[in-house]
Amino acid sequence: MSTTPSLDATFAALADPTRRAILARLATAEASVTELAKPFAMTQPAISKHLKVLERAGLVTRGRDAQRRPCRIQARPLAEASTWLEDYRRIWERNFQRLDLLLDEMKAQEKKTKTRH
Amino acid sequence: MSTTPSLDATFAALADPTRRAILARLATAEASVTELAKPFAMTQPAISKHLKVLERAGLVTRGRDAQRRPCRIQARPLAEASTWLEDYRRIWERNFQRLDLLLDEMKAQEKKTKTRH
Numbered sequence: 001m002s003t004t005p006s007l008d009a010t011f012a013a014l015a016d017p018t019r020r021a022i023l024a025r026l027a028t029a030e031a032s033v034t035e036l037a038k039p040f041a042m043t044q045p046a047i048s049k050h051l052k053v054l055e056r057a058g059l060v061t062r063g064r065d066a067q068r069r070p071c072r073i074q075a076r077p078l079a080e081a082s083t084w085l086e087d088y089r090r091i092w093e094r095n096f097q098r099l100d101l102l103l104d105e106m107k108a109q110e111k112k113t114k115t116r117h
Numbered sequence: 118m119s120t121t122p123s124l125d126a127t128f129a130a131l132a133d134p135t136r137r138a139i140l141a142r143l144a145t146a147e148a149s150v151t152e153l154a155k156p157f158a159m160t161q162p163a164i165s166k167h168l169k170v171l172e173r174a175g176l177v178t179r180g181r182d183a184q185r186r187p188c189r190i191q192a193r194p195l196a197e198a199s200t201w202l203e204d205y206r207r208i209w210e211r212n213f214q215r216l217d218l219l220l221d222e223m224k225a226q227e228k229k230t231k232t233r234h
């Protein structure tokens with residue numbers, strides 16, 4: 001049984017659209033809390049709360065500049081989450097292949113019906 | 118801003134080690150709740166609670182057999198989560214490359230120090 005606490009924290013942190021949007025923003029460049037709060041209809045304390053969750057999960061670090069304390073994305077936990085999901089790739093690819101086969105069968109059936117009429 | 122509710126539910130469902138272990142078990146074959154509960158030090162109601170979270174996230178479906186109602190993994194939400202994470206691959210790969218460079222520099226430095234003594 002996988003009891004990796006970091007995976008727990010990473011997935012929990014990603015289960016919120018605002019936190020995912022913060023990461024998407026930080027993927028382009030580092031930003032202060034004020035800069036991060038701008039595009040959201042949210043107060044700075046609300047954004048700070050989300051940032052704390054991201055920090056605890058190791059997905060964001062804060063710079064040392066006392067005034068700005070810029071936020072930076074740390075992608076390592078995302079790499080670990082991606083590795084975990086990779087184990088299931090063969091399952092979803094098998095399912096997509098089945099769906100493709102089904103669609104092909106349906107198309108062939110449709111063609112047959114059309115040529116009959 | 119990504120407000121995909123299915124991503125919220127998927128990541129929240131994956132934020133628990135028992136639920137990840139249930140998915141790992143179901144990735145090998147379908148199983149009844151009784152079969153799923155066996156390897157865990159957990160009661161069937163506790164397992165059923167976790168299964169409900171997985172079902173709501175669309176990660177598990179139950180068969181129609183009234184007695185057994187076998188659980189099956191549905192990997193499509195995992196594929197969606199993987200696609201979301203893929204956008205960040207360039208970031209973690211860049212970081213790993215930086216780490217490699219740093220290690221190379223450290224090795225070169227070590228070699229230099231050794232040849233000097």
